[in-house]
Amino acid sequence: MTEAGSGTGTRTDAGTGTGTRTDAGAGSEAAFEIAFKNIYGRAPEGIWAAPGRVNLIGEHTDYNDGYVMPFALPHRTRAAVARRDDGLLRVHSADMDGGVVELRIDDLAPGTTRGWAVYPAAVLWTLRQAGHDIVGADIHYDSNVPVGGGLSSSAALQVVTALALTELHGLDLPRQELALLCQSSENTYVGAPVGVMDQTASACCTEGHALHLDVRGLSQRQVPFDLAAQGLQLLVVDTRVKHAHADGAYGELRAGCEAAAAALGLPALRDVDFDGLDAALAALPDERLRRLTRHVVTENRRVEEVIALLDAGRTREIGPVLTAGHASLRDDFRVSCAELDLVVDTALAAGALGARMTGGGFGGSAIVLVDAGEVERISAAILQALPTARLFPTTAGPGAHRLV
Numbered sequence: 001m002t003e004a005g006s007g008t009g010t011r012t013d014a015g016t017g018t019g020t021r022t023d024a025g026a027g028s029e030a031a032f033e034i035a036f037k038n039i040y041g042r043a044p045e046g047i048w049a050a051p052g053r054v055n056l057i058g059e060h061t062d063y064n065d066g067y068v069m070p071f072a073l074p075h076r077t078r079a080a081v082a083r084r085d086d087g088l089l090r091v092h093s094a095d096m097d098g099g100v101v102e103l104r105i106d107d108l109a110p111g112t113t114r115g116w117a118v119y120p121a122a123v124l125w126t127l128r129q130a131g132h133d134i135v136g137a138d139i140h141y142d143s144n145v146p147v148g149g150g151l152s153s154s155a156a157l158q159v160v161t162a163l164a165l166t167e168l169h170g171l172d173l174p175r176q177e178l179a180l181l182c183q184s185s186e187n188t189y190v191g192a193p194v195g196v197m198d199q200t201a202s203a204c205c206t207e208g209h210a211l212h213l214d215v216r217g218l219s220q221r222q223v224p225f226d227l228a229a230q231g232l233q234l235l236v237v238d239t240r241v242k243h244a245h246a247d248g249a250y251g252e253l254r255a256g257c258e259a260a261a262a263a264l265g266l267p268a269l270r271d272v273d274f275d276g277l278d279a280a281l282a283a284l285p286d287e288r289l290r291r292l293t294r295h296v297v298t299e300n301r302r303v304e305e306v307i308a309l310l311d312a313g314r315t316r317e318i319g320p321v322l323t324a325g326h327a328s329l330r331d332d333f334r335v336s337c338a339e340l341d342l343v344v345d346t347a348l349a350a351g352a353l354g355a356r357m358t359g360g361g362f363g364g365s366a367i368v369l370v371d372a373g374e375v376e377r378i379s380a381a382i383l384q385a386l387p388t389a390r391l392f393p394t395t396a397g398p399g400a401h402r403l404v
Helices: 029-040 115-129 153-168 175-190 199-202 249-263 274-285 287-311 315-332 338-349 373-384
Strands: 046-059 067-083 088-093 102-103 137-143 208-215 218-222 232-238 356-359 366-369 390-394
Touching: 029 046, 029 067, 029 137, 029 208, 046 153, 046 199, 046 287, 046 356, 046 366, 067 115, 067 153, 067 199, 067 287, 088 115, 115 153, 115 175, 137 153, 153 175, 153 199, 175 199, 199 208, 208 287, 218 232, 218 287, 232 338, 232 373, 249 287, 274 287, 287 315, 315 338, 315 356, 315 366, 338 356, 338 366, 338 373, 373 390
Parallel strands: 088 137
Antiparallel strands: 046 067, 067 137, 067 208, 088 102, 208 218, 232 366, 232 390, 356 366
């Protein structure tokens, strides 16, 4: 799960209420190309886009070799890019102060780059470490993926950079390989021990579907996810409580899960069978490891339950499964917060079919499943309870692709 407050960003104007800014990442490609020309004095060779993601179910299971089920947001990060041959990487974001950041490629190394530019620098450095001869680029970004909302703004930034650079240099990398490269860049260069879900979602999702990813084998299945056809709507509620995964808490959770698997003599918590959960919990040495294990094992089961319900056309019935996932994240994994709990409790009290936090936790966003006719009423209840929240309905959008 990837998220960082230092991504390309969105402007988070107070009082946006039920809307989210759509000027960044949503204007015409012609205007975006003009912006690139104004910054760099030449035309870009292409424009690419990569989305943020919502995880429908399957939280903190990716680094435990488990199952996840994200879908791509319509919100996206765009990159206009042109190659250079002089060993310089120059990056600029319409959403960040400070102008153009210029980096010498030969000087790139983990720990040497600060601020939001660490993400494109990490991608380029990782490509070169993999033996790909990329000697420079000019890149201009904009984005409407909310930063700090647990919606993978940093993964969108990494994936759009990797896709643009590889395509410009004639590197035909499979999408899953591209996602793994971006994960490696964040693990090694940025220093965040994230799993591969967010990058895979941004790179591989398809419109109108949720992606069932088995992280151990990296097998994928696109599961139809058309809520409108069943009179339903999914709301995303960004609490605007910021968080970052590189601050140690994420790493501690991952280390705890690895310690629990080691105590059970297993490669990963994925290998704890649901029917054998009670015996596994009894074999663990302390309550913290038991809590972490219980969440991972039951969350993997919830992914399977949601897939079965969607396949059977019983989409309304996924609501209680989503809610059970929130309770597990709150009580066993302990990554929720007061604002997320308030959103979930308020939505359920107002008649939502289900609600849960989504993303890594410690702030960020919740998702709320509602009947389409109840969107206004339930949205109003949530915003009355948490007036600073940003709320928007969403659909399953396309994965990363070239625009121009």
